[in-house]
Amino acid sequence: MPAALASAHLRTRRRVFALTLIAALTGTLVLATGASAGFWTPESGGGSANAESIDTLYGLILAVAAVVFFGVEGALLYSLIKFRARKDAVPAQIRGNTRLEIGWTLGAAGILVILAVVTFVMLDDIRNPPNSDADGYPTARIVNVQNASAYQPRPPNGRALNIEVNGQRYIWRYTYPDGDDNPLNNTFNYKTLVVPTKTTVTLTIVAQDVAHSWWIPELGGKMDAVPGHTNFTWFKVQKPGTFRGQCAELCGRNHADMLATVVALEPDDFKAWLENKRDEIDANNKEAQQRREEELRDIEEGDSPAEDADPQEEETANQGEGS
Ligand SMILES: [Cu+2]
DSSP: OHHHHHHHHHHHHHHHHHHHHHHHHHHHHHHHHHHSSSSSSOOOOSOOHHHHHHHHHHHHHHHHHHHHHHHHHHHHHHHHHHTOOOTTOOOOOOOOOHHHHHHHHHHHHHHHHHHHHHHHHHHHHHHSOOOOOTTSOOOEEOOOOTTOOSOOOOOTTSEEEEEEEEEETTEEEEEOOOSSSOGGGOOEEESEEEEETTSOEEEEEEESSSOEEEOOGGGOOOEEEOBTOOEEEEEOOOSOEEEEEEOOSOOSTTGGGOEEEEEEEOHHHHHHHHHHHHHHHHHHHHHHHHHHHHHHHHHHTTOOOOTTOOTTHHHHHHOOOOO
8 A cells, every 4th residue: 555655654754844843943942041041031130120120021022922922823723623624515705804803903003002101111110220229328429421422311319329331352341430530540340340239320331442232131231332432321239149241242352251240249348349449459559650660760770670560560450350
């Protein structure tokens, strides 16, 4: 019976194809979680209202989309099976159904309008930072950034810890405010952004060489760091913790090394860390100054400069890992 054999063979091949397809889809879904954020929705968990709102909004839209998807696919599968072709059966000849057509057009439009309204309501929490908690780190009024071409969102009381994030190949530099107008004597750190909890942290994002992108998934969306342009974002962490991210814009050969970490400390611990960092930088500057003076003296006395007097050393001495 060659015909029966051939059909059995075809069935086996179809089954293998279906199983391979399912395995491939499952594999893609499982592997994708390792490469991106959470399984179904964006990451959150730092307690920052912007990240939480993005996550909630995403979950909401996913739920509505799931209801629509399973509804449509269910009706489709039901119809396919119930009304499948049968020998000698002539199906009912139906042309259009005005009520049904108006119904699903209005239904779809209604769903979109509701989603749009909910999105705009929640956008407020995503864009605009709240005030710091009463027991947060003491903050100052945000002053206007000169030449900024975008509006910097502020908390209702106008006060936040405003830190400058500077993207440079292939490291992030963070500059902390110190209340005076001279940015050259500010405390700074590389790689790790240490912040206080319960405090609204606003970020002024700039780039020094090429375009980078600041992204800590658990603390909200990405923000481009573009040379000659200032961008803004913010977050507010409720509990101490470590949040990891990376530059999200291909910026050159070592782009993959451009990691970013945010470490949130209790306000008192943050204060101690900041003072410690300040002292460390002062000590390094003093040492560098001393070395420069020694070199100068050597030159004046006619000796050649010491061999270990590397002018770059001062710079690298300050680029500690921090925290
Ligand atoms: Cu980069």
